[in-house]
Amino acid sequence: MMRVVILDGFSVTQNDLNWQALEALDVQLTVYDRTSAAQTFERCRDAVAVLTNKVVLSADIIAALPHLRYIGVLATGYNVVDGTAARRHGIAVTNIPAYSTNSVAQLVFAHLLNVTNSVAHYADENHQCSPASIQEDCHCARRFSDRVTSPSRWPLSPDFLWMDTPLTELASKTFAIYGLGNIGTAVARIAQAFGMNVLAVTSQQQEALPMGIEKVTWETALREADVLSLHCPLTPETRAMINATTLALMKPTAILINTGRGPLINEQDVAQALHDNRLAAYCADVLSTEPPAADNPLLTAPHCYLTPHIAWATHEARSRLITIATDNLRAFINGQPQNVVN
Numbered sequence: 001m002m003r004v005v006i007l008d009g010f011s012v013t014q015n016d017l018n019w020q021a022l023e024a025l026d027v028q029l030t031v032y033d034r035t036s037a038a039q040t041f042e043r044c045r046d047a048v049a050v051l052t053n054k055v056v057l058s059a060d061i062i063a064a065l066p067h068l069r070y071i072g073v074l075a076t077g078y079n080v081v082d083g084t085a086a087r088r089h090g091i092a093v094t095n096i097p098a099y100s101t102n103s104v105a106q107l108v109f110a111h112l113l114n115v116t117n118s119v120a121h122y123a124d125e126n127h128q129c130s131p132a133s134i135q136e137d138c139h140c141a142r143r144f145s146d147r148v149t150s151p152s153r154w155p156l157s158p159d160f161l162w163m164d165t166p167l168t169e170l171a172s173k174t175f176a177i178y179g180l181g182n183i184g185t186a187v188a189r190i191a192q193a194f195g196m197n198v199l200a201v202t203s204q205q206q207e208a209l210p211m212g213i214e215k216v217t218w219e220t221a222l223r224e225a226d227v228l229s230l231h232c233p234l235t236p237e238t239r240a241m242i243n244a245t246t247l248a249l250m251k252p253t254a255i256l257i258n259t260g261r262g263p264l265i266n267e268q269d270v271a272q273a274l275h276d277n278r279l280a281a282y283c284a285d286v287l288s289t290e291p292p293a294a295d296n297p298l299l300t301a302p303h304c305y306l307t308p309h310i311a312w313a314t315h316e317a318r319s320r321l322i323t324i325a326t327d328n329l330r331a332f333i334n335g336q337p338q339n340v341v342n
Contacts, residue, residue, distance in 0.1 A: 002333065003027070004048075004049040005049070005051070008254060013054050013318070019322065039060055040055055041061055052074060054080055059084075059162075062272050072094050076095055077233065092342070093341050093342040094328045095109040102317075103317040105186035106314075107285060108190075112257065114283075171196065174195070175191040177198065178199075178221065178241070179202065189210070197214075198213045200214065200215055201218050228257065240264070244273075247273045252277060254279060258285070267287070282303070284304075284305070291308070
Protein backbone atom coordinates (compact mmCIF):
# COMPACT_ATOMS: atom_id res chain seq x y z
CA MET A 1 0.00 0.00 0.00
CA MET A 2 1.37 3.38 -1.01
CA ARG A 3 2.46 5.53 1.92
CA VAL A 4 1.22 9.12 1.54
CA VAL A 5 2.19 11.95 3.90
CA ILE A 6 0.55 15.36 4.17
CA LEU A 7 2.96 17.74 5.86
CA ASP A 8 0.73 20.72 6.68
CA GLY A 9 -2.87 19.64 6.34
CA PHE A 10 -4.47 22.03 8.82
CA SER A 11 -4.04 25.05 6.57
CA VAL A 12 -6.38 23.35 4.11
CA THR A 13 -8.90 21.58 6.35
CA GLN A 14 -9.19 24.19 9.15
CA ASN A 15 -11.36 21.74 11.14
CA ASP A 16 -14.29 22.10 8.71
CA LEU A 17 -13.03 19.77 5.95
CA ASN A 18 -11.27 16.39 5.92
CA TRP A 19 -9.09 14.06 3.84
CA GLN A 20 -11.58 11.19 3.49
CA ALA A 21 -11.48 11.41 -0.31
CA LEU A 22 -7.73 10.74 -0.25
CA GLU A 23 -8.14 7.89 2.21
CA ALA A 24 -10.64 6.33 -0.19
CA LEU A 25 -7.80 5.83 -2.69
CA ASP A 26 -6.71 2.91 -0.51
CA VAL A 27 -3.41 4.47 0.54
CA GLN A 28 -1.67 4.56 3.89
CA LEU A 29 -2.27 8.20 4.76
CA THR A 30 -0.53 10.13 7.52
CA VAL A 31 -1.61 13.74 8.07
CA TYR A 32 0.35 16.29 10.08
CA ASP A 33 -1.23 19.63 10.92
CA ARG A 34 2.13 21.37 10.68
CA THR A 35 5.71 20.34 9.96
CA SER A 36 8.85 22.29 10.75
CA ALA A 37 11.94 22.29 8.57
CA ALA A 38 13.69 20.12 11.15
CA GLN A 39 10.90 17.53 11.02
CA THR A 40 10.49 17.34 7.25
CA PHE A 41 13.01 14.64 6.37
CA GLU A 42 12.01 12.24 9.14
CA ARG A 43 8.30 12.55 8.33
CA CYS A 44 8.93 11.95 4.61
CA ARG A 45 11.52 9.20 5.05
CA ASP A 46 9.38 6.25 3.91
CA ALA A 47 6.79 8.12 1.86
CA VAL A 48 6.14 7.39 -1.81
CA ALA A 49 3.94 10.49 -2.11
CA VAL A 50 4.21 13.74 -0.15
CA LEU A 51 1.66 16.54 -0.19
CA THR A 52 2.72 20.00 0.96
CA ASN A 53 1.23 23.44 1.03
CA LYS A 54 4.04 25.62 2.37
CA VAL A 55 6.59 23.16 3.77
CA VAL A 56 9.72 23.44 1.62
CA LEU A 57 11.08 20.37 -0.16
CA SER A 58 14.59 21.36 -1.12
CA ALA A 59 17.02 19.60 -3.44
CA ASP A 60 18.88 18.12 -0.46
CA ILE A 61 15.73 16.69 1.10
CA ILE A 62 14.50 15.31 -2.23
CA ALA A 63 17.86 13.61 -2.86
CA ALA A 64 17.70 11.94 0.56
CA LEU A 65 14.29 10.33 -0.03
CA PRO A 66 14.84 7.24 -2.21
CA HIS A 67 11.21 6.05 -2.00
CA LEU A 68 9.68 9.36 -3.07
CA ARG A 69 7.99 9.34 -6.48
CA TYR A 70 5.33 12.02 -6.19
CA ILE A 71 5.03 15.51 -4.68
CA GLY A 72 1.61 17.14 -4.66
CA VAL A 73 1.68 20.87 -3.95
CA LEU A 74 -1.55 21.92 -2.23
CA ALA A 75 -1.55 25.30 -3.96
CA THR A 76 -1.25 26.83 -7.39
CA GLY A 77 2.24 28.24 -6.83
CA TYR A 78 4.89 25.53 -6.49
CA ASN A 79 8.04 27.44 -5.58
CA VAL A 80 8.24 25.49 -2.28
CA VAL A 81 9.52 22.49 -4.24
CA ASP A 82 12.80 22.25 -6.15
CA GLY A 83 11.22 21.04 -9.37
CA THR A 84 14.52 20.56 -11.15
CA ALA A 85 15.83 18.27 -8.43
CA ALA A 86 12.56 16.36 -8.41
CA ARG A 87 12.73 15.81 -12.17
CA ARG A 88 16.33 14.65 -11.89
CA HIS A 89 15.21 11.97 -9.41
CA GLY A 90 12.20 10.92 -11.46
CA ILE A 91 9.66 12.51 -9.11
CA ALA A 92 6.49 14.06 -10.51
CA VAL A 93 5.42 17.41 -9.03
CA THR A 94 1.82 18.53 -9.41
CA ASN A 95 -0.09 21.64 -8.39
CA ILE A 96 -3.72 22.72 -7.95
CA PRO A 97 -4.58 25.14 -10.77
CA ALA A 98 -7.45 27.63 -10.75
CA TYR A 99 -9.15 26.36 -7.59
CA SER A 100 -9.26 29.76 -5.86
CA THR A 101 -9.88 32.11 -8.78
CA ASN A 102 -13.26 33.42 -7.63
CA SER A 103 -12.26 33.59 -3.98
CA VAL A 104 -9.16 35.67 -4.65
CA ALA A 105 -11.00 37.98 -7.04
CA GLN A 106 -13.69 38.46 -4.40
CA LEU A 107 -11.14 39.53 -1.77
CA VAL A 108 -9.56 42.02 -4.19
CA PHE A 109 -12.84 43.90 -4.25
CA ALA A 110 -13.50 43.41 -0.55
CA HIS A 111 -10.27 45.33 -0.01
CA LEU A 112 -11.04 47.91 -2.66
CA LEU A 113 -14.55 48.62 -1.38
CA ASN A 114 -13.28 48.82 2.17
CA VAL A 115 -10.94 51.62 1.06
CA THR A 116 -13.34 53.51 -1.20
CA ASN A 117 -16.32 53.23 1.15
CA SER A 118 -14.53 53.01 4.53
CA VAL A 119 -16.65 49.99 5.40
CA ALA A 120 -14.59 48.69 8.32
CA HIS A 121 -14.18 52.20 9.71
CA TYR A 122 -17.89 52.99 9.80
CA ALA A 123 -18.98 49.53 10.91
CA ASP A 124 -16.52 49.59 13.80
CA GLU A 125 -17.24 53.20 14.67
CA ASN A 126 -20.94 52.47 15.07
CA HIS A 127 -20.77 49.11 16.82
CA GLN A 128 -21.16 49.22 20.58
CA CYS A 129 -21.12 46.63 23.29
CA SER A 130 -21.79 46.78 26.99
CA PRO A 131 -19.83 45.13 29.80
CA ALA A 132 -22.72 42.70 30.28
CA SER A 133 -22.94 41.61 26.65
CA ILE A 134 -19.34 41.76 25.47
CA GLN A 135 -17.90 38.41 24.41
CA GLU A 136 -14.25 37.46 24.23
CA ASP A 137 -14.52 36.85 20.50
CA CYS A 138 -16.39 40.07 19.75
CA HIS A 139 -14.45 42.02 17.12
CA CYS A 140 -14.32 45.10 19.32
CA ALA A 141 -13.58 43.33 22.61
CA ARG A 142 -9.98 44.42 22.58
CA ARG A 143 -11.15 48.01 22.07
CA PHE A 144 -13.88 48.05 24.70
CA SER A 145 -11.97 50.40 26.96
CA ASP A 146 -11.94 52.92 24.10
CA ARG A 147 -15.68 52.44 23.61
CA VAL A 148 -16.35 53.52 27.19
CA THR A 149 -15.09 57.01 26.45
CA SER A 150 -15.82 57.04 22.69
CA PRO A 151 -19.43 56.04 22.10
CA SER A 152 -20.86 55.44 18.65
CA ARG A 153 -20.83 58.66 16.64
CA TRP A 154 -23.98 58.14 14.58
CA PRO A 155 -26.49 58.48 17.48
CA LEU A 156 -24.85 61.81 18.33
CA SER A 157 -25.13 63.22 14.81
CA PRO A 158 -27.42 66.23 14.25
CA ASP A 159 -28.11 64.84 10.75
CA PHE A 160 -29.58 61.57 9.48
CA LEU A 161 -26.09 60.49 8.36
CA TRP A 162 -22.65 60.73 9.89
CA MET A 163 -19.42 60.62 7.91
CA ASP A 164 -15.88 61.78 8.41
CA THR A 165 -14.09 60.29 5.39
CA PRO A 166 -14.34 60.91 1.65
CA LEU A 167 -16.25 58.24 -0.26
CA THR A 168 -15.22 57.28 -3.80
CA GLU A 169 -17.24 55.94 -6.71
CA LEU A 170 -15.49 53.31 -8.84
CA ALA A 171 -17.36 53.92 -12.10
CA SER A 172 -15.14 55.56 -14.76
CA LYS A 173 -11.97 55.03 -12.71
CA THR A 174 -9.03 53.17 -14.28
CA PHE A 175 -8.26 49.68 -12.99
CA ALA A 176 -4.87 48.34 -14.10
CA ILE A 177 -3.94 44.68 -13.77
CA TYR A 178 -0.48 43.17 -13.98
CA GLY A 179 -0.93 39.58 -15.10
CA LEU A 180 -4.02 38.41 -16.94
CA GLY A 181 -4.24 34.75 -16.01
CA ASN A 182 -7.29 33.12 -14.44
CA ILE A 183 -7.42 35.43 -11.42
CA GLY A 184 -6.47 38.57 -13.32
CA THR A 185 -9.19 37.90 -15.88
CA ALA A 186 -11.80 37.32 -13.15
CA VAL A 187 -10.77 40.57 -11.48
CA ALA A 188 -11.04 42.38 -14.82
CA ARG A 189 -14.62 41.16 -15.30
CA ILE A 190 -15.65 42.44 -11.88
CA ALA A 191 -13.96 45.80 -12.50
CA GLN A 192 -15.87 46.11 -15.75
CA ALA A 193 -19.11 45.35 -13.92
CA PHE A 194 -18.38 48.37 -11.72
CA GLY A 195 -18.03 50.48 -14.85
CA MET A 196 -14.26 50.84 -14.59
CA ASN A 197 -11.83 51.18 -17.48
CA VAL A 198 -9.56 48.13 -17.45
CA LEU A 199 -5.92 48.13 -18.52
CA ALA A 200 -3.73 45.02 -18.53
CA VAL A 201 -0.02 44.35 -18.60
CA THR A 202 0.13 40.92 -20.20
CA SER A 203 2.07 38.81 -22.66
CA GLN A 204 -1.14 38.14 -24.59
CA GLN A 205 -1.84 40.02 -27.79
CA GLN A 206 -4.56 42.68 -27.82
CA GLU A 207 -6.76 40.68 -30.17
CA ALA A 208 -6.73 37.75 -27.73
CA LEU A 209 -7.94 39.80 -24.77
CA PRO A 210 -11.55 39.82 -23.57
CA MET A 211 -13.62 42.68 -24.91
CA GLY A 212 -13.05 45.99 -23.17
CA ILE A 213 -9.58 45.24 -21.80
CA GLU A 214 -6.75 47.35 -23.19
CA LYS A 215 -3.21 45.97 -23.33
CA VAL A 216 -0.70 48.59 -22.13
CA THR A 217 2.93 48.85 -21.11
CA TRP A 218 3.98 48.60 -17.48
CA GLU A 219 4.86 52.30 -17.40
CA THR A 220 1.46 53.26 -18.81
CA ALA A 221 -0.29 51.12 -16.21
CA LEU A 222 1.67 52.76 -13.42
CA ARG A 223 0.93 56.28 -14.63
CA GLU A 224 -2.76 55.85 -15.41
CA ALA A 225 -4.00 53.50 -12.69
CA ASP A 226 -6.44 54.68 -10.08
CA VAL A 227 -6.26 51.10 -8.85
CA LEU A 228 -3.37 48.73 -9.60
CA SER A 229 -3.79 45.04 -8.79
CA LEU A 230 -0.94 42.51 -9.00
CA HIS A 231 -1.71 39.02 -10.33
CA CYS A 232 1.58 37.61 -11.57
CA PRO A 233 3.90 34.87 -10.34
CA LEU A 234 7.00 35.70 -8.33
CA THR A 235 10.02 35.50 -10.64
CA PRO A 236 13.41 37.22 -10.67
CA GLU A 237 11.84 39.75 -13.07
CA THR A 238 8.79 40.51 -10.91
CA ARG A 239 10.50 40.50 -7.50
CA ALA A 240 10.24 44.01 -6.01
CA MET A 241 8.53 45.24 -9.18
CA ILE A 242 6.85 47.83 -6.95
CA ASN A 243 9.65 49.93 -5.55
CA ALA A 244 10.64 53.57 -5.05
CA THR A 245 11.14 54.03 -8.80
CA THR A 246 7.82 52.55 -9.91
CA LEU A 247 5.92 54.17 -7.03
CA ALA A 248 7.18 57.56 -8.20
CA LEU A 249 5.32 57.02 -11.48
CA MET A 250 1.97 56.35 -9.80
CA LYS A 251 -0.69 58.86 -8.90
CA PRO A 252 -0.60 59.81 -5.21
CA THR A 253 -4.33 59.04 -5.18
CA ALA A 254 -3.81 55.48 -6.46
CA ILE A 255 -4.72 52.32 -4.55
CA LEU A 256 -2.31 49.38 -4.80
CA ILE A 257 -3.60 45.84 -4.23
CA ASN A 258 -1.44 42.72 -3.88
CA THR A 259 -3.02 39.28 -3.57
CA GLY A 260 -0.19 37.62 -5.51
CA ARG A 261 3.05 37.27 -3.58
CA GLY A 262 4.52 39.46 -0.86
CA PRO A 263 7.94 39.95 -2.49
CA LEU A 264 6.35 41.51 -5.58
CA ILE A 265 6.77 44.75 -3.65
CA ASN A 266 9.57 46.37 -1.71
CA GLU A 267 7.78 46.67 1.62
CA GLN A 268 9.95 49.46 2.96
CA ASP A 269 9.41 51.55 -0.17
CA VAL A 270 5.64 51.06 -0.06
CA ALA A 271 5.52 51.91 3.65
CA GLN A 272 7.50 55.07 3.02
CA ALA A 273 5.21 56.09 0.15
CA LEU A 274 2.22 55.68 2.48
CA HIS A 275 3.89 57.78 5.19
CA ASP A 276 4.71 60.46 2.60
CA ASN A 277 1.17 60.49 1.11
CA ARG A 278 2.55 59.41 -2.27
CA LEU A 279 0.17 56.42 -2.32
CA ALA A 280 -3.44 56.57 -1.16
CA ALA A 281 -3.65 53.01 0.15
CA TYR A 282 -1.99 49.62 0.05
CA CYS A 283 -4.15 46.51 0.38
CA ALA A 284 -2.48 43.13 0.67
CA ASP A 285 -3.23 39.54 1.55
CA VAL A 286 0.43 38.51 1.30
CA LEU A 287 3.70 39.62 2.89
CA SER A 288 7.36 38.81 2.27
CA THR A 289 7.48 36.73 5.46
CA GLU A 290 4.39 35.01 6.84
CA PRO A 291 3.45 35.37 9.58
CA PRO A 292 5.04 38.83 9.52
CA ALA A 293 7.98 39.88 11.60
CA ALA A 294 7.08 42.34 14.33
CA ASP A 295 9.19 45.02 12.66
CA ASN A 296 7.59 44.72 9.21
CA PRO A 297 7.20 48.38 8.16
CA LEU A 298 3.75 47.80 6.70
CA LEU A 299 2.30 46.94 10.12
CA THR A 300 2.63 50.55 11.23
CA ALA A 301 2.14 52.33 7.90
CA PRO A 302 -0.94 54.55 7.48
CA HIS A 303 -3.69 53.53 5.05
CA CYS A 304 -2.31 50.00 4.92
CA TYR A 305 -4.88 47.22 4.98
CA LEU A 306 -3.54 43.70 5.54
CA THR A 307 -5.40 40.40 5.65
CA PRO A 308 -3.60 37.22 6.81
CA HIS A 309 -3.27 35.26 3.54
CA ILE A 310 -6.93 34.28 3.42
CA ALA A 311 -7.89 35.13 -0.18
CA TRP A 312 -7.65 31.47 -1.24
CA ALA A 313 -9.26 30.05 1.87
CA THR A 314 -13.03 30.16 1.41
CA HIS A 315 -14.71 26.87 2.29
CA GLU A 316 -15.62 26.37 -1.36
CA ALA A 317 -12.09 26.94 -2.62
CA ARG A 318 -10.51 24.65 -0.02
CA SER A 319 -13.04 21.95 -0.87
CA ARG A 320 -12.10 22.24 -4.55
CA LEU A 321 -8.42 22.05 -3.59
CA ILE A 322 -8.96 18.73 -1.80
CA THR A 323 -10.95 17.36 -4.74
CA ILE A 324 -8.25 18.30 -7.25
CA ALA A 325 -5.45 17.06 -4.98
CA THR A 326 -7.26 13.71 -4.76
CA ASP A 327 -7.76 13.61 -8.54
CA ASN A 328 -4.07 14.42 -9.06
CA LEU A 329 -2.91 11.57 -6.84
CA ARG A 330 -5.41 9.15 -8.36
CA ALA A 331 -4.19 10.03 -11.85
CA PHE A 332 -0.58 9.43 -10.75
CA ILE A 333 -1.46 6.05 -9.23
CA ASN A 334 -3.18 5.12 -12.50
CA GLY A 335 -0.09 6.01 -14.49
CA GLN A 336 -1.59 9.11 -16.11
CA PRO A 337 -0.33 12.05 -14.02
CA GLN A 338 -2.09 15.40 -14.49
CA ASN A 339 -1.25 18.98 -13.58
CA VAL A 340 2.47 18.14 -13.63
CA VAL A 341 4.59 21.29 -13.30
CA ASN A 342 8.11 19.87 -13.61
